[in-house]
Amino acid sequence: xxxxxxxxxxxxxxxxxxxxxxxxxxxxxxxxxxxxxxxxxxxxxxxxxxxxxxxxxxxxxxxxxxxxxxxxxxxxxxxxxxxxxxxxxxxxxxxxxxxxxxxxxxxxxxxxxxx
Numbered sequence: 001x002x003x004x005x006x007x008x009x010x011x012x013x014x015x016x017x018x019x020x021x022x023x024x025x026x027x028x029x030x031x032x033x034x035x036x037x038x039x040x041x042x043x044x045x046x047x048x049x050x051x052x053x054x055x056x057x058x059x060x061x062x063x064x065x066x067x068x069x070x071x072x073x074x075x076x077x078x079x080x081x082x083x084x085x086x087x088x089x090x091x092x093x094x095x096x097x098x099x100x101x102x103x104x105x106x107x108x109x110x111x112x113x114x115x
Contacts (some may be wrong), residue, residue, distance in 0.1 A: 002026045013062030021057035028064055036064045055086040 006023035009016060021042025027036035040061035047054045059081040066074030077088075 015046055017043045018020075018053060018057075019043070019048065021053075023105070024064070025048075025058070025060055028060055031067070033064050033068050037061070037068075040064065052085060055081040055084045059086050 003023065003026055006019050008030065009019040010023070013019070020039045022043075024036045024039035024043060025040060027033075044054065044057060044061065047057065049055075059078055060072040062077035062081065065077065074093065
């Protein structure tokens with residue numbers, strides 16, 4: 001599985017930032033936000049900011065931040081990534097099937113999704 005593969009890559013080379021950010025993406029897709037944050041923080045710190053991969057990972061990290069409720073910070077992060085050439089290749093409105101185009105799932109106090 002992907003998680004095991006990325007963890008093995010990290011064991012082989014703990015300085016391989018892309019392995020951490022890709023692991024963060026797996027956790028993002030599984031909606032395991034806190035684990036995703038942990039991996040993105042490590043991976044981004046180890047990655048070269050002069051690459052497209054860095055800014056794509058940074059934008060994905062922003063999605064995690066948004067899903068944890070800090071949508072203003074997430075939007076600022078996406079804007080920063082766009083300044084560095086990041087382009088959202090998947091329209092959030094289509095991906096999340098939301099009429100308002102909001103990319104983030106926001107959970108209320110009862111744990112249910114609200115838009």
